[in-house]
Amino acid sequence: MDSELKRVWIPGPVIIGAGPSGLAAAACLKQIGVPSLILEKESCLASLWKLKTYDSLKLxxxxxxxxxxxxxxxxxxxxxxxxxxFISYLEAYAKHFSITPMFGEEVRWAKYDATMGFWQVQANNSEFVCRWLIVATGENAEPVLPEIDGISDFEGRLLHTSTYKNGADFKGSNVLVVGCGNSGMEISLDLCDNGAQVSLVVRDKLHILPRQVLGRSTFALSMWLLKWFPVRLVDWFLLLSSRMILGDTHRIGIKRPKIGPLELKNTTGKTPVLDVGAMEKIKSGEIKVVRGIRRFTTKGAEFVDGKVVEFESVILATGYRSNVLSWLKEGNFFSCKDGYPKNPFPNNWKGNNGLYSVGFTRRGLLGASIDAQRVAEDIARQWNSKTKHLHLKL
Structure with a gap:
């Protein structure tokens, strides 16, 4: 019962989530002398990286x-x-800044008490009270499991990428990978390298870019070019470079959207795929591109072109989503549609009544770092000696 909860006053911000976003926020706060407390539902920091990613993953x-x-x-x-x-870097980062999250603390709800002027965060058997609340659970909090006709009838092995580790377990088997983002492409490559027969579902149009152009990171080069040229001109350069390096993707059954990769990212948040070798396997036929699924059967799948194929395993590379809406009792800052801040980057980090977000930029770790520094600077402007020594009658 709530009356039996242990109530704890936290003088600084409470941060929800001990992934890279939460660690960055805590470190930035510590640098300017503001203490914080991280609550993490799992038993370790960076749980997504440690527990839910495949072995071959690289940045x-x-x-x-x-x-x-x-x-x-x-x-x-x-x-x-x-x-x-990268995990070792995150662990060293936490140690360097003496960040010690409270693990095993799953937040049940968090809400702002306007009468008291503070946030209440209930987790397990405690209720934390604070002036500032930083949501750092990120864009990848929960796996997305699509509802596809007949999926419950499939009798083979069915798993989401969050539980996939490596292709050795699938050697010699016929595997269908559903989803063609970065994870879907990389897992398809890993499966192929381990002797599986792989089919990759490519339902929508998408941009595939080489990971490097002219010996430089494609993303870093794009950021540099955007300082001097408009988005559409940079997109034209990226698409020309991609065609020269990877070839015409249309010929292998992958159509590109009408608008360029950077413009598409800015308008929809859809990230282009950075190729790390899967394209060569697709061009050689070792990874087969198939169209959308009409329905699953007990032994495999029927595709939209009417073809029926048997598979021993299906891997859902269907991504993740925010889980903020399941626990945050607040209806203004975060959208009820997707659990992201309503305002797009770079105005996504600050809400009302001391509510902040870190890591919801759709711009990866760089976006999370930018958020963390802005949040810390904003809280520092409000921090004073009275806050440090305030005691509530709880």
Missing amino acids: HLAKKLCELPHMAIPPGFPAYPTKQQ
């Missing part, structure tokens, strides 16, 4: 673009660090 962007504020990724790491290297 999609060059390490310079993935560093958190005030601490560089070690120079000895490769340009695109592995999953384990």
Whole structure:
């Protein structure tokens, strides 16, 4: 019962989530002398990276673009660090800034008490009271499991990418990968490299770009070009470079959207795929591109072109979504449609009554770092000695 909850006054912000976004927020606050408390429902920091990613994962962007504020990724790491290297960086980051989250604390709800002028955050058997609340649970809090006709009838192995580890378990089997974003492409490549027969569902149009252009990170080069040229001209350059490096994707059954990759990202949030080798496998026929699924059968799937194929395993590379709406009792800052801040980047980080978000920019770790620094600076302007020594009668 709520009356039995232990109530705890937190003088600084409460941060929900101990992933990169939460760690960045805590570090930025600490740098300016503001204490904070991180609540994390899992038993470790960076739980998405540690528990729900595949073994072959590497950073999609060059390490310079993935560093958190005030601490560089070690120079000895490769340009695109592995999953384990990035996890070790995050652990070193938390240790460097003496960040010690409270693990195993799943937030049941958080709401603002206008009468008292503070946030109440209920987690497990405690209720935390604070002036500022930072939502850092991120864009990838819960797996998206699509409702496809007949999916419950499929008798083979069915899993989401959040539980996929490596292709060794699928050697020699016929596997269908549903979803062609970065994860779908990379898992298809991993499966193929481990001797599986892979079919990849490409239902919609999408942009595939080389990970590097002219020896530089495609994303970093794009950011540099955008300082001098309009988005459409940079998009034209990216598409020309992609055609020269990867070839015409239309010939292998992958159609590009009418608008360019950067413009599409800015208007819809849809991220282009950065190729790490899957395109060669698709062009050689080792990874087969198939159209959308009409329905699943007990042994496989029927596609929109009427073809029926048997599969032993189906992997859903259908992404993740925000879970903010399930616990945050607030109807103005976050959209009821998708659990993202209503205002787009760069005005996405601040709500009302001391509510903030970090890591909802659709711009990866770089966007989260920008958020964290803005949030910390804003809270620092409000922080004073009275706050540090305020005691509530709880």
